[in-house]
Amino acid sequence: MGVTVIGSLNYDLVTYTDKVPGAGETFAGEHFETHVGGKGLNQAIAVSKLQADAGDEKVRIVGNVGRDPFGDEILEVARQNRVQVEHVGVVAGTKTGTATILVERKTGQNRIVIVSGANAKTVLEESNMEQVFPKNTSPGQHYIILQHEISDPVAYMRWLKLNRPAYQIVFNPSPFQELPADAWKDVDVLVVNEVEAFQLYMCITGSGSSKFSESEPDNMVDKFRVILSELMERGVLGKSRSGTIIVTLGEYGVLYASAASSRVLYVPAEQVVKVVDTTAAGDTFLGGLVAQLDSGSTLDDAVRFAVQASAIAVTREGASSSIPTHAEVEGKYHL
Numbered sequence: 001m002g003v004t005v006i007g008s009l010n011y012d013l014v015t016y017t018d019k020v021p022g023a024g025e026t027f028a029g030e031h032f033e034t035h036v037g038g039k040g041l042n043q044a045i046a047v048s049k050l051q052a053d054a055g056d057e058k059v060r061i062v063g064n065v066g067r068d069p070f071g072d073e074i075l076e077v078a079r080q081n082r083v084q085v086e087h088v089g090v091v092a093g094t095k096t097g098t099a100t101i102l103v104e105r106k107t108g109q110n111r112i113v114i115v116s117g118a119n120a121k122t123v124l125e126e127s128n129m130e131q132v133f134p135k136n137t138s139p140g141q142h143y144i145i146l147q148h149e150i151s152d153p154v155a156y157m158r159w160l161k162l163n164r165p166a167y168q169i170v171f172n173p174s175p176f177q178e179l180p181a182d183a184w185k186d187v188d189v190l191v192v193n194e195v196e197a198f199q200l201y202m203c204i205t206g207s208g209s210s211k212f213s214e215s216e217p218d219n220m221v222d223k224f225r226v227i228l229s230e231l232m233e234r235g236v237l238g239k240s241r242s243g244t245i246i247v248t249l250g251e252y253g254v255l256y257a258s259a260a261s262s263r264v265l266y267v268p269a270e271q272v273v274k275v276v277d278t279t280a281a282g283d284t285f286l287g288g289l290v291a292q293l294d295s296g297s298t299l300d301d302a303v304r305f306a307v308q309a310s311a312i313a314v315t316r317e318g319a320s321s322s323i324p325t326h327a328e329v330e331g332k333y334h335l
């Protein structure tokens with residue numbers, strides 16, 4: 001049992017503002033913060049904080065930072081959160097990955113520009129994989145989590161499926177990129193938000209734009225129910241396997257389906273009084289989900305727990321710093 005994240009580590013430069021400027025405009029923002037982030041590290045920290053036994057050090061991250069103060073701070077925060085960083089390279093001559101983020105005060109919505117920097121140096125090396133995933137260890141239900149903020153997550157998934165088939169691969173294809181249809185078949189648990197679900201649907205069906213182009217909040221859940229059913233029917237994750245697809249719809253809740261039942265299930269979102277900052281809400285969901293699956297929870301219980309955890313994350317500023325602990329989720333923290 002245990003979790004390995006292969007992914008990005010970013011330094012987030014965040015401006016909280018009432019208004020978002022257009023081209024050529026300048027506004028005074030409200031305040032500025034720096035946070036440790038990156039989808040890979042956020043998800044690793046989320047697994048660590050949201051596992052039932054807070055003392056366990058079951059999570060590690062594989063990735064790269066630059067040899068600079070941002071990288072130093074990132075490694076420090078990762079360690080404080082009990083994420084093992086032995087497999088994080090410190091690369092000279094490249095800057096640590098950054099995310100420049102604008103958060104709108106009124107809605108908590110964000111706009112993010114990332115520069116990969118050292119994350120782009122995270123590429124598969126055979127000898128490294130042999131060392132990180134030794135052959136003769138029995139992995140049990142070891143989970144590997146990947147996102148798309150590193151160069152080629154598909155290469156890792158392929159290597160793992162071919163060489164270590166017992167590992168469970170969780171993929172969050174964010175930011176979305178079109179992949180060869182076969183690549184999705186290496187995924188055991190696919191977690192997408194509404195934008196990514198729609199993009200995947202368009203890639204797989206080669207259509208969809210006219211049928212589903214309008215995002216009408218009223219029928220968000222119905223619309224994505226149809227999209228998810230179609231993705232399952234088409235066997236995106238492979239027809240003969242028991243893959244799971246989860247679609248997170250933010251304030252509209254979560255839809256999910258597994259090949260085993262292929263019925264689409266739904267969990268509504270928690271009511272949140274004041275959304276402060278949605279950054280890392282998706283990462284919190286994913287980390288909560290995997291922490292629960294790793295400790296033997298059913299998929300239904302894991303999804304419900306993850307929904308509660310991400311509802312707390314949106315009430316707090318920042319990325320990894322906004323992720324609640326397991327005790328906070330269980331203690332019914334007031335939203």
Ligand code: RIB
Binds near residue numbers: 012114
């Ligand atoms: O998912 C949130 C993350 O996306 C931020 O922490 C930022 O680094 C970007 O990668």
Ligand code: NA
Binds near residue numbers: 281313314
């Ligand atoms: Na947040």
